[in-house]
Every structure is written in structure tokens, then in C-alpha cells.
Amino acid sequence: MSKPKHPRALxxxxxxxxxxxxxxSPRKLNLVAGLIRNKPAAQAVATLTFSKRRIALQVRKxxxxxxxxxxxxxxxxxxxxxxxxxxxxxxxxxxRFHARGRGRSAQIEKFFSxxxxxxxxxxxxxxxxxxxxxx
Numbered sequence: 350m351s352k353p354k355h356p357r358a359l360x361x362x363x364x365x366x367x368x369x370x371x372x373x374s375p376r377k378l379n380l381v382a383g384l385i386r387n388k389p390a391a392q393a394v395a396t397l398t399f400s401k402r403r404i405a406l407q408v409r410k411x412x413x414x415x416x417x418x419x420x421x422x423x424x425x426x427x428x429x430x431x432x433x434x435x436x437x438x439x440x441x442x443x444x445r446f447h448a449r450g451r452g453r454s455a456q457i458e459k460f461f462s463x464x465x466x467x468x469x470x471x472x473x474x475x476x477x478x479x480x481x482x483x484x
Contacts (some may be wrong), residue, residue, distance in 0.1 A: 362470040363433070364419035367463070368411045373404045374460035375439050381408050382435035383466065390430035400480050408464065410414055415466045425470040438463035 352464070359365060372380065381402050390412070397409035419425040426466035440461035446454045 352375060359467065361423070362425065364415055364423050364425060365434075365465060365467045366411050366415035366418055367465045368407065368414075369463050370440050371404070371407055371462045372459070373462055375437050375462045376464045377402075378404055378408070378464060379437040381405050382437050382466075383472070385412065385432050385466075387437050388432055390427070393404075393432050408466075411464055411466050412468075416466045419468050419470070423469060427466075429464055429470045429472060430468045431471045432466060434465065434467040435468045436465040436467075438465070 380402055381397070381400065384396050384400065386409070388396070393412055394409060394416075397405045397412065416427060416430060419430055420427050440463050442461070443459040445457040445459065447457050449455050
């Protein structure tokens with residue numbers, strides 16, 4: 350006898366990708382994840398491609414994996430994908446020590462993070478009309 354099948358947590362128009370144990374602190378990763386939240390997938394990939402942050406490459410790979418999952422596993426339209434969630438979580442912390450003067454030591458913490466990106470298919474919204482200033 351086996352366990353019952355786990356119900357799908359996402360809706361039918363969503364796909365996700367998860368990257369675990371990324372060697373960067375959650376605070377730094379959250380800054381990059383904030384750049385792509387609620388943006389169209391193509392625009393988010395372009396933003397990460399030209400970002401100067403080191404971790405942007407791994408975030409872009411995770412985003413591209415979520416897009417590929419949406420296309421191949423769930424038959425979603427790539428042109429209508431929007432990044433709905435970009436969650437950053439805390440992972441393990443490696444603790445090292447740094448030798449200091451007079452026989453003392455100081456602790457160094459090396460943080461790791463988890464990243465979860467969810468993309469959803471949404472109809473493109475029309476841009477709001479530009480308001481003209483009254484003279």
C-alpha cells in the first residue's frame with residue numbers, strides 16, 4: 350500500500366522552479382529577486398542578463414528553468430508568462446573562525462539560500478493611457 354498522491358499546490362496556469370543551497374546570503378539574493386517580481390518573464394530575463402550582481406546568473410538560470418517547465422510540462426504560452434512569486438529562504442550557515450590577536454578568535458558565518466520562482470500565464474494587460482497635463 351502506498352501513500353496517497355500529493356495534490357498539486359499550484360494552479361493549472363502556474364509552473365515553478367526551485368534552486369536550493371545557493372552560496373549567497375538571503376539578503377543579497379532577495380535584492381536580485383525583487384528586480385523580477387511581477388514582471389513579464391521576457392523582461393525579467395533581460396533584467397537579470399544585464400544585472401551587475403554575481404548571483405543574477407543563478408537567478409536567471411532558475412527563471413529559465415521555470416519558463417521551460419511551464420512550456421514543456423504544463424503547455425503554457427511562454428509569451429504570456431509573468432513572474433508571480435520569487436521567494437527567498439534561509440538555508441544552512443557554515444561557521445568558520447578567523448584568528449585574531451592575543452590568541453582570540455572571531456566567528457565568520459557563510460550563509461546559504463533557497464530560491465523558488467513561480468511563473469503564471471496571464472493575458473497581456475493594455476498599458477494605461479498617458480495622462481495629459483492641462484495647461
